[in-house]
Each structure stands twice: as structure tokens, then as C-alpha cells.
Amino acid sequence: QVQLVESGGGLVQTGGSLSLSCVASGRTSTIGIMGWFRRAPGKEREFVAAIGRNTINKQYGDSVKGRFIVSRNRARNTMSLQMNALRPEDTAIYYCASSWHITMETAPEKYDAWGPGKQVTVSS
Helix, strand or coil: CEEEEEEECEEEECCCCEEEEEEEEECHHHCCCEEEEEECCCCCCEEEEEECCCCCCEEECCCCCCCEEEEEECCCCEEEEEECCCCHHHCEEEEEEECCCCCCCCCHHHCCEECCCEEEEEEC
């Protein structure tokens, strides 16, 4: 099994930046793609970004394109999310996820390991 733990996040004003990190442990050799999802109060879980095993292939949700950057270090089993130009609507709990799939996936059911989540709050 794979275990994931997020760090970072917090509170920032509109237009500011925050970063999130995720560390994987356990059977990390089985990890294909990794991704970030978020859930805002009263809303469904939303795809934010995914990154491939080669650390080059990336995909972003429409609402964060051009503002968020996902990166991955396979040697350290880490993934990061740099969030820029933050907006109040970015406020949510952000989750790190991993999957044995090697093709890019945006559906949460394609991911089999999840971190506990980290709060990101953007004040107006």
C-alpha cells in the first residue's frame, strides 16, 4: 500500500501564493500518476492537477490553468503544487492522491491512495 501526507497550505489574501507538498511512503514503486484534488464546502470533489510518472506529462483543471504548477520528484517520492494568483473560490481542502494508472486521469475513482488533506483559505 501507499501512504500519502500533505503539508503546506494555510491562509493567504486574494492574489497571493501558497504551496502544498505531498510525501509518499510504502510501496512507492507501484505509483504511476499522482494528482491533486480539492473539496470546497458544499461542493463535489474537484480535479486540480495530475502529473505523470515521467514528471513531464501534466494536466490541469480548467479553473486553475495558468495559475497552478504541479511538480514531482520521483527520487524523493514527493509532489508539489505551487498556487499563484489565488482567489477566494480556491478555498478548499486539498488532497494528494496517487494511482497505479500511468495514463493521465482526472476522475477521483481512478486514484487508489489519498492523503488526509490540507486546508487552503483565500481571504477577499
